[in-house]
Ligand SMILES: Cc1ncc(C[n+]2csc(CCOP(=O)(O)OP(=O)(O)O)c2C)c(N)n1
C-alpha cells in the first residue's frame with residue numbers, strides 16, 4: 001500500500017467553519033492521524049450528529065453518516081457490529097455528545113464497541129449561535145441566560161472514568177502532535193475510546209480562547225499509571241490546571257467479541273438457526 005498523506009483523507013468540500021475555529025485544527029490532526037495509521041479511506045467510517053463539530057465528516061474522504069442530533073454513537077455501534085473490519089469513528093460537539101446524546105455515551109461505555117469517539121468541546125452550542133452547553137462554565141452568560149446560569153457543568157473526563165470507558169484522553173486542538181498521537185492510540189486501542197478535545201469557538205464563547213486554555217493546561221506527569229482509575233479521577237477532578245494526556249486505558253472484551261461469544265454459546269444451546277426453517281420454529285408454538 002502506498003504511503004498516504006493527510007490530504008488523502010480530505011474531501012473536496014470546503015469547510016464552512018468560521019475563521020480560526022478550533023475544529024479546523026481537529027480536522028487537520030485527525031487526517032494526519034489517519035495517514036499515520038495508513039488506513040484506506042474506504043475502510044474508514046465517520047459518524048456525526050448535528051452541530052458545527054458534527055460537520056467534520058463532510059470534509060473527510062471516507063464513508064460518512066451525518067445522523068440526527070445526538071445519535072452519532074448508536075449509528076457507529078450498528079455500523080461496527082455489521083462491519084467489524086472497518087475503522088469506525090464518531091465525532092461531534094459537547095452539546096451533541098453530552099446534552100441530547102448524553103445517554104448514548106453511558107451505554108457505549110457499557111457495551112464497549114471497538115470505535116473512537118472524538119468530542120470537540122468549545123463549551124457552547126456554536127451552530128445555533130451561542131447557547132450554554134453542559135460543559136459551559138457557570139459564569140458564562142449568554143442570550144438564553146443573561147443574568148445567571150442555574151445548572152452546574154459536567155466534567156467529561158471524570159464522567160468517562162466513572163463509566164469505566166475503555167480508553168480516555170484529553171487533548172488541545174492547538175497541540176497537534178500530542179493530539180495526533182492520542183488519536184492514533186485511541187484508534188489502535190481495542191474498545192470504546194474517548195478523546196476529549198478542547199477546541200475553541202471563536203464566535204460565541206469569548207471565555208474559552210486559545211490563550212485562556214494555554215494558560216490553564218498542564219501535562220499529566222510522566223509515568224502516570226493509566227491503569228489506575230482512582231489516580232486518574234484525581235487528575236480529572238482538577239480544573240486548575242486542566243490535565244492533558246492519556247488518563248486511562250482498560251483492555252476488555254469488545255462488543256463484537258462478546259456478540260461472537262454469545263453466538264457460539266447460543267448455537268451450542270439451540271443449534272445454528274440457518275439450519276432450520278421458520279416453519280419449524282413456528283411449530284414449536286403450535
Ligand atoms: C432534535 C434537535 N434539537 C435541537 C437542534 C438544534 N441544534 C443543532 S446543533 C445544536 C447544538 C450543537 O452544539 P454542539 O454539539 O456543542 O456543537 P458545536 O456547534 O458547538 O460544534 C442544537 C441545539 C437540532 N438540530 N435537533
Ligand code: SF4
Pocket residue numbers: 016017018019020021022023052053122126127200201202203204
Ligand atoms: S460558530 Fe463557533 S464552533 Fe461554529 S464554526 Fe464558528 S467558531 Fe466554529
Ligand SMILES: [Mg+2]
Pocket residue numbers: 051093094095120121122123124125126133
Ligand atoms: Mg459545542
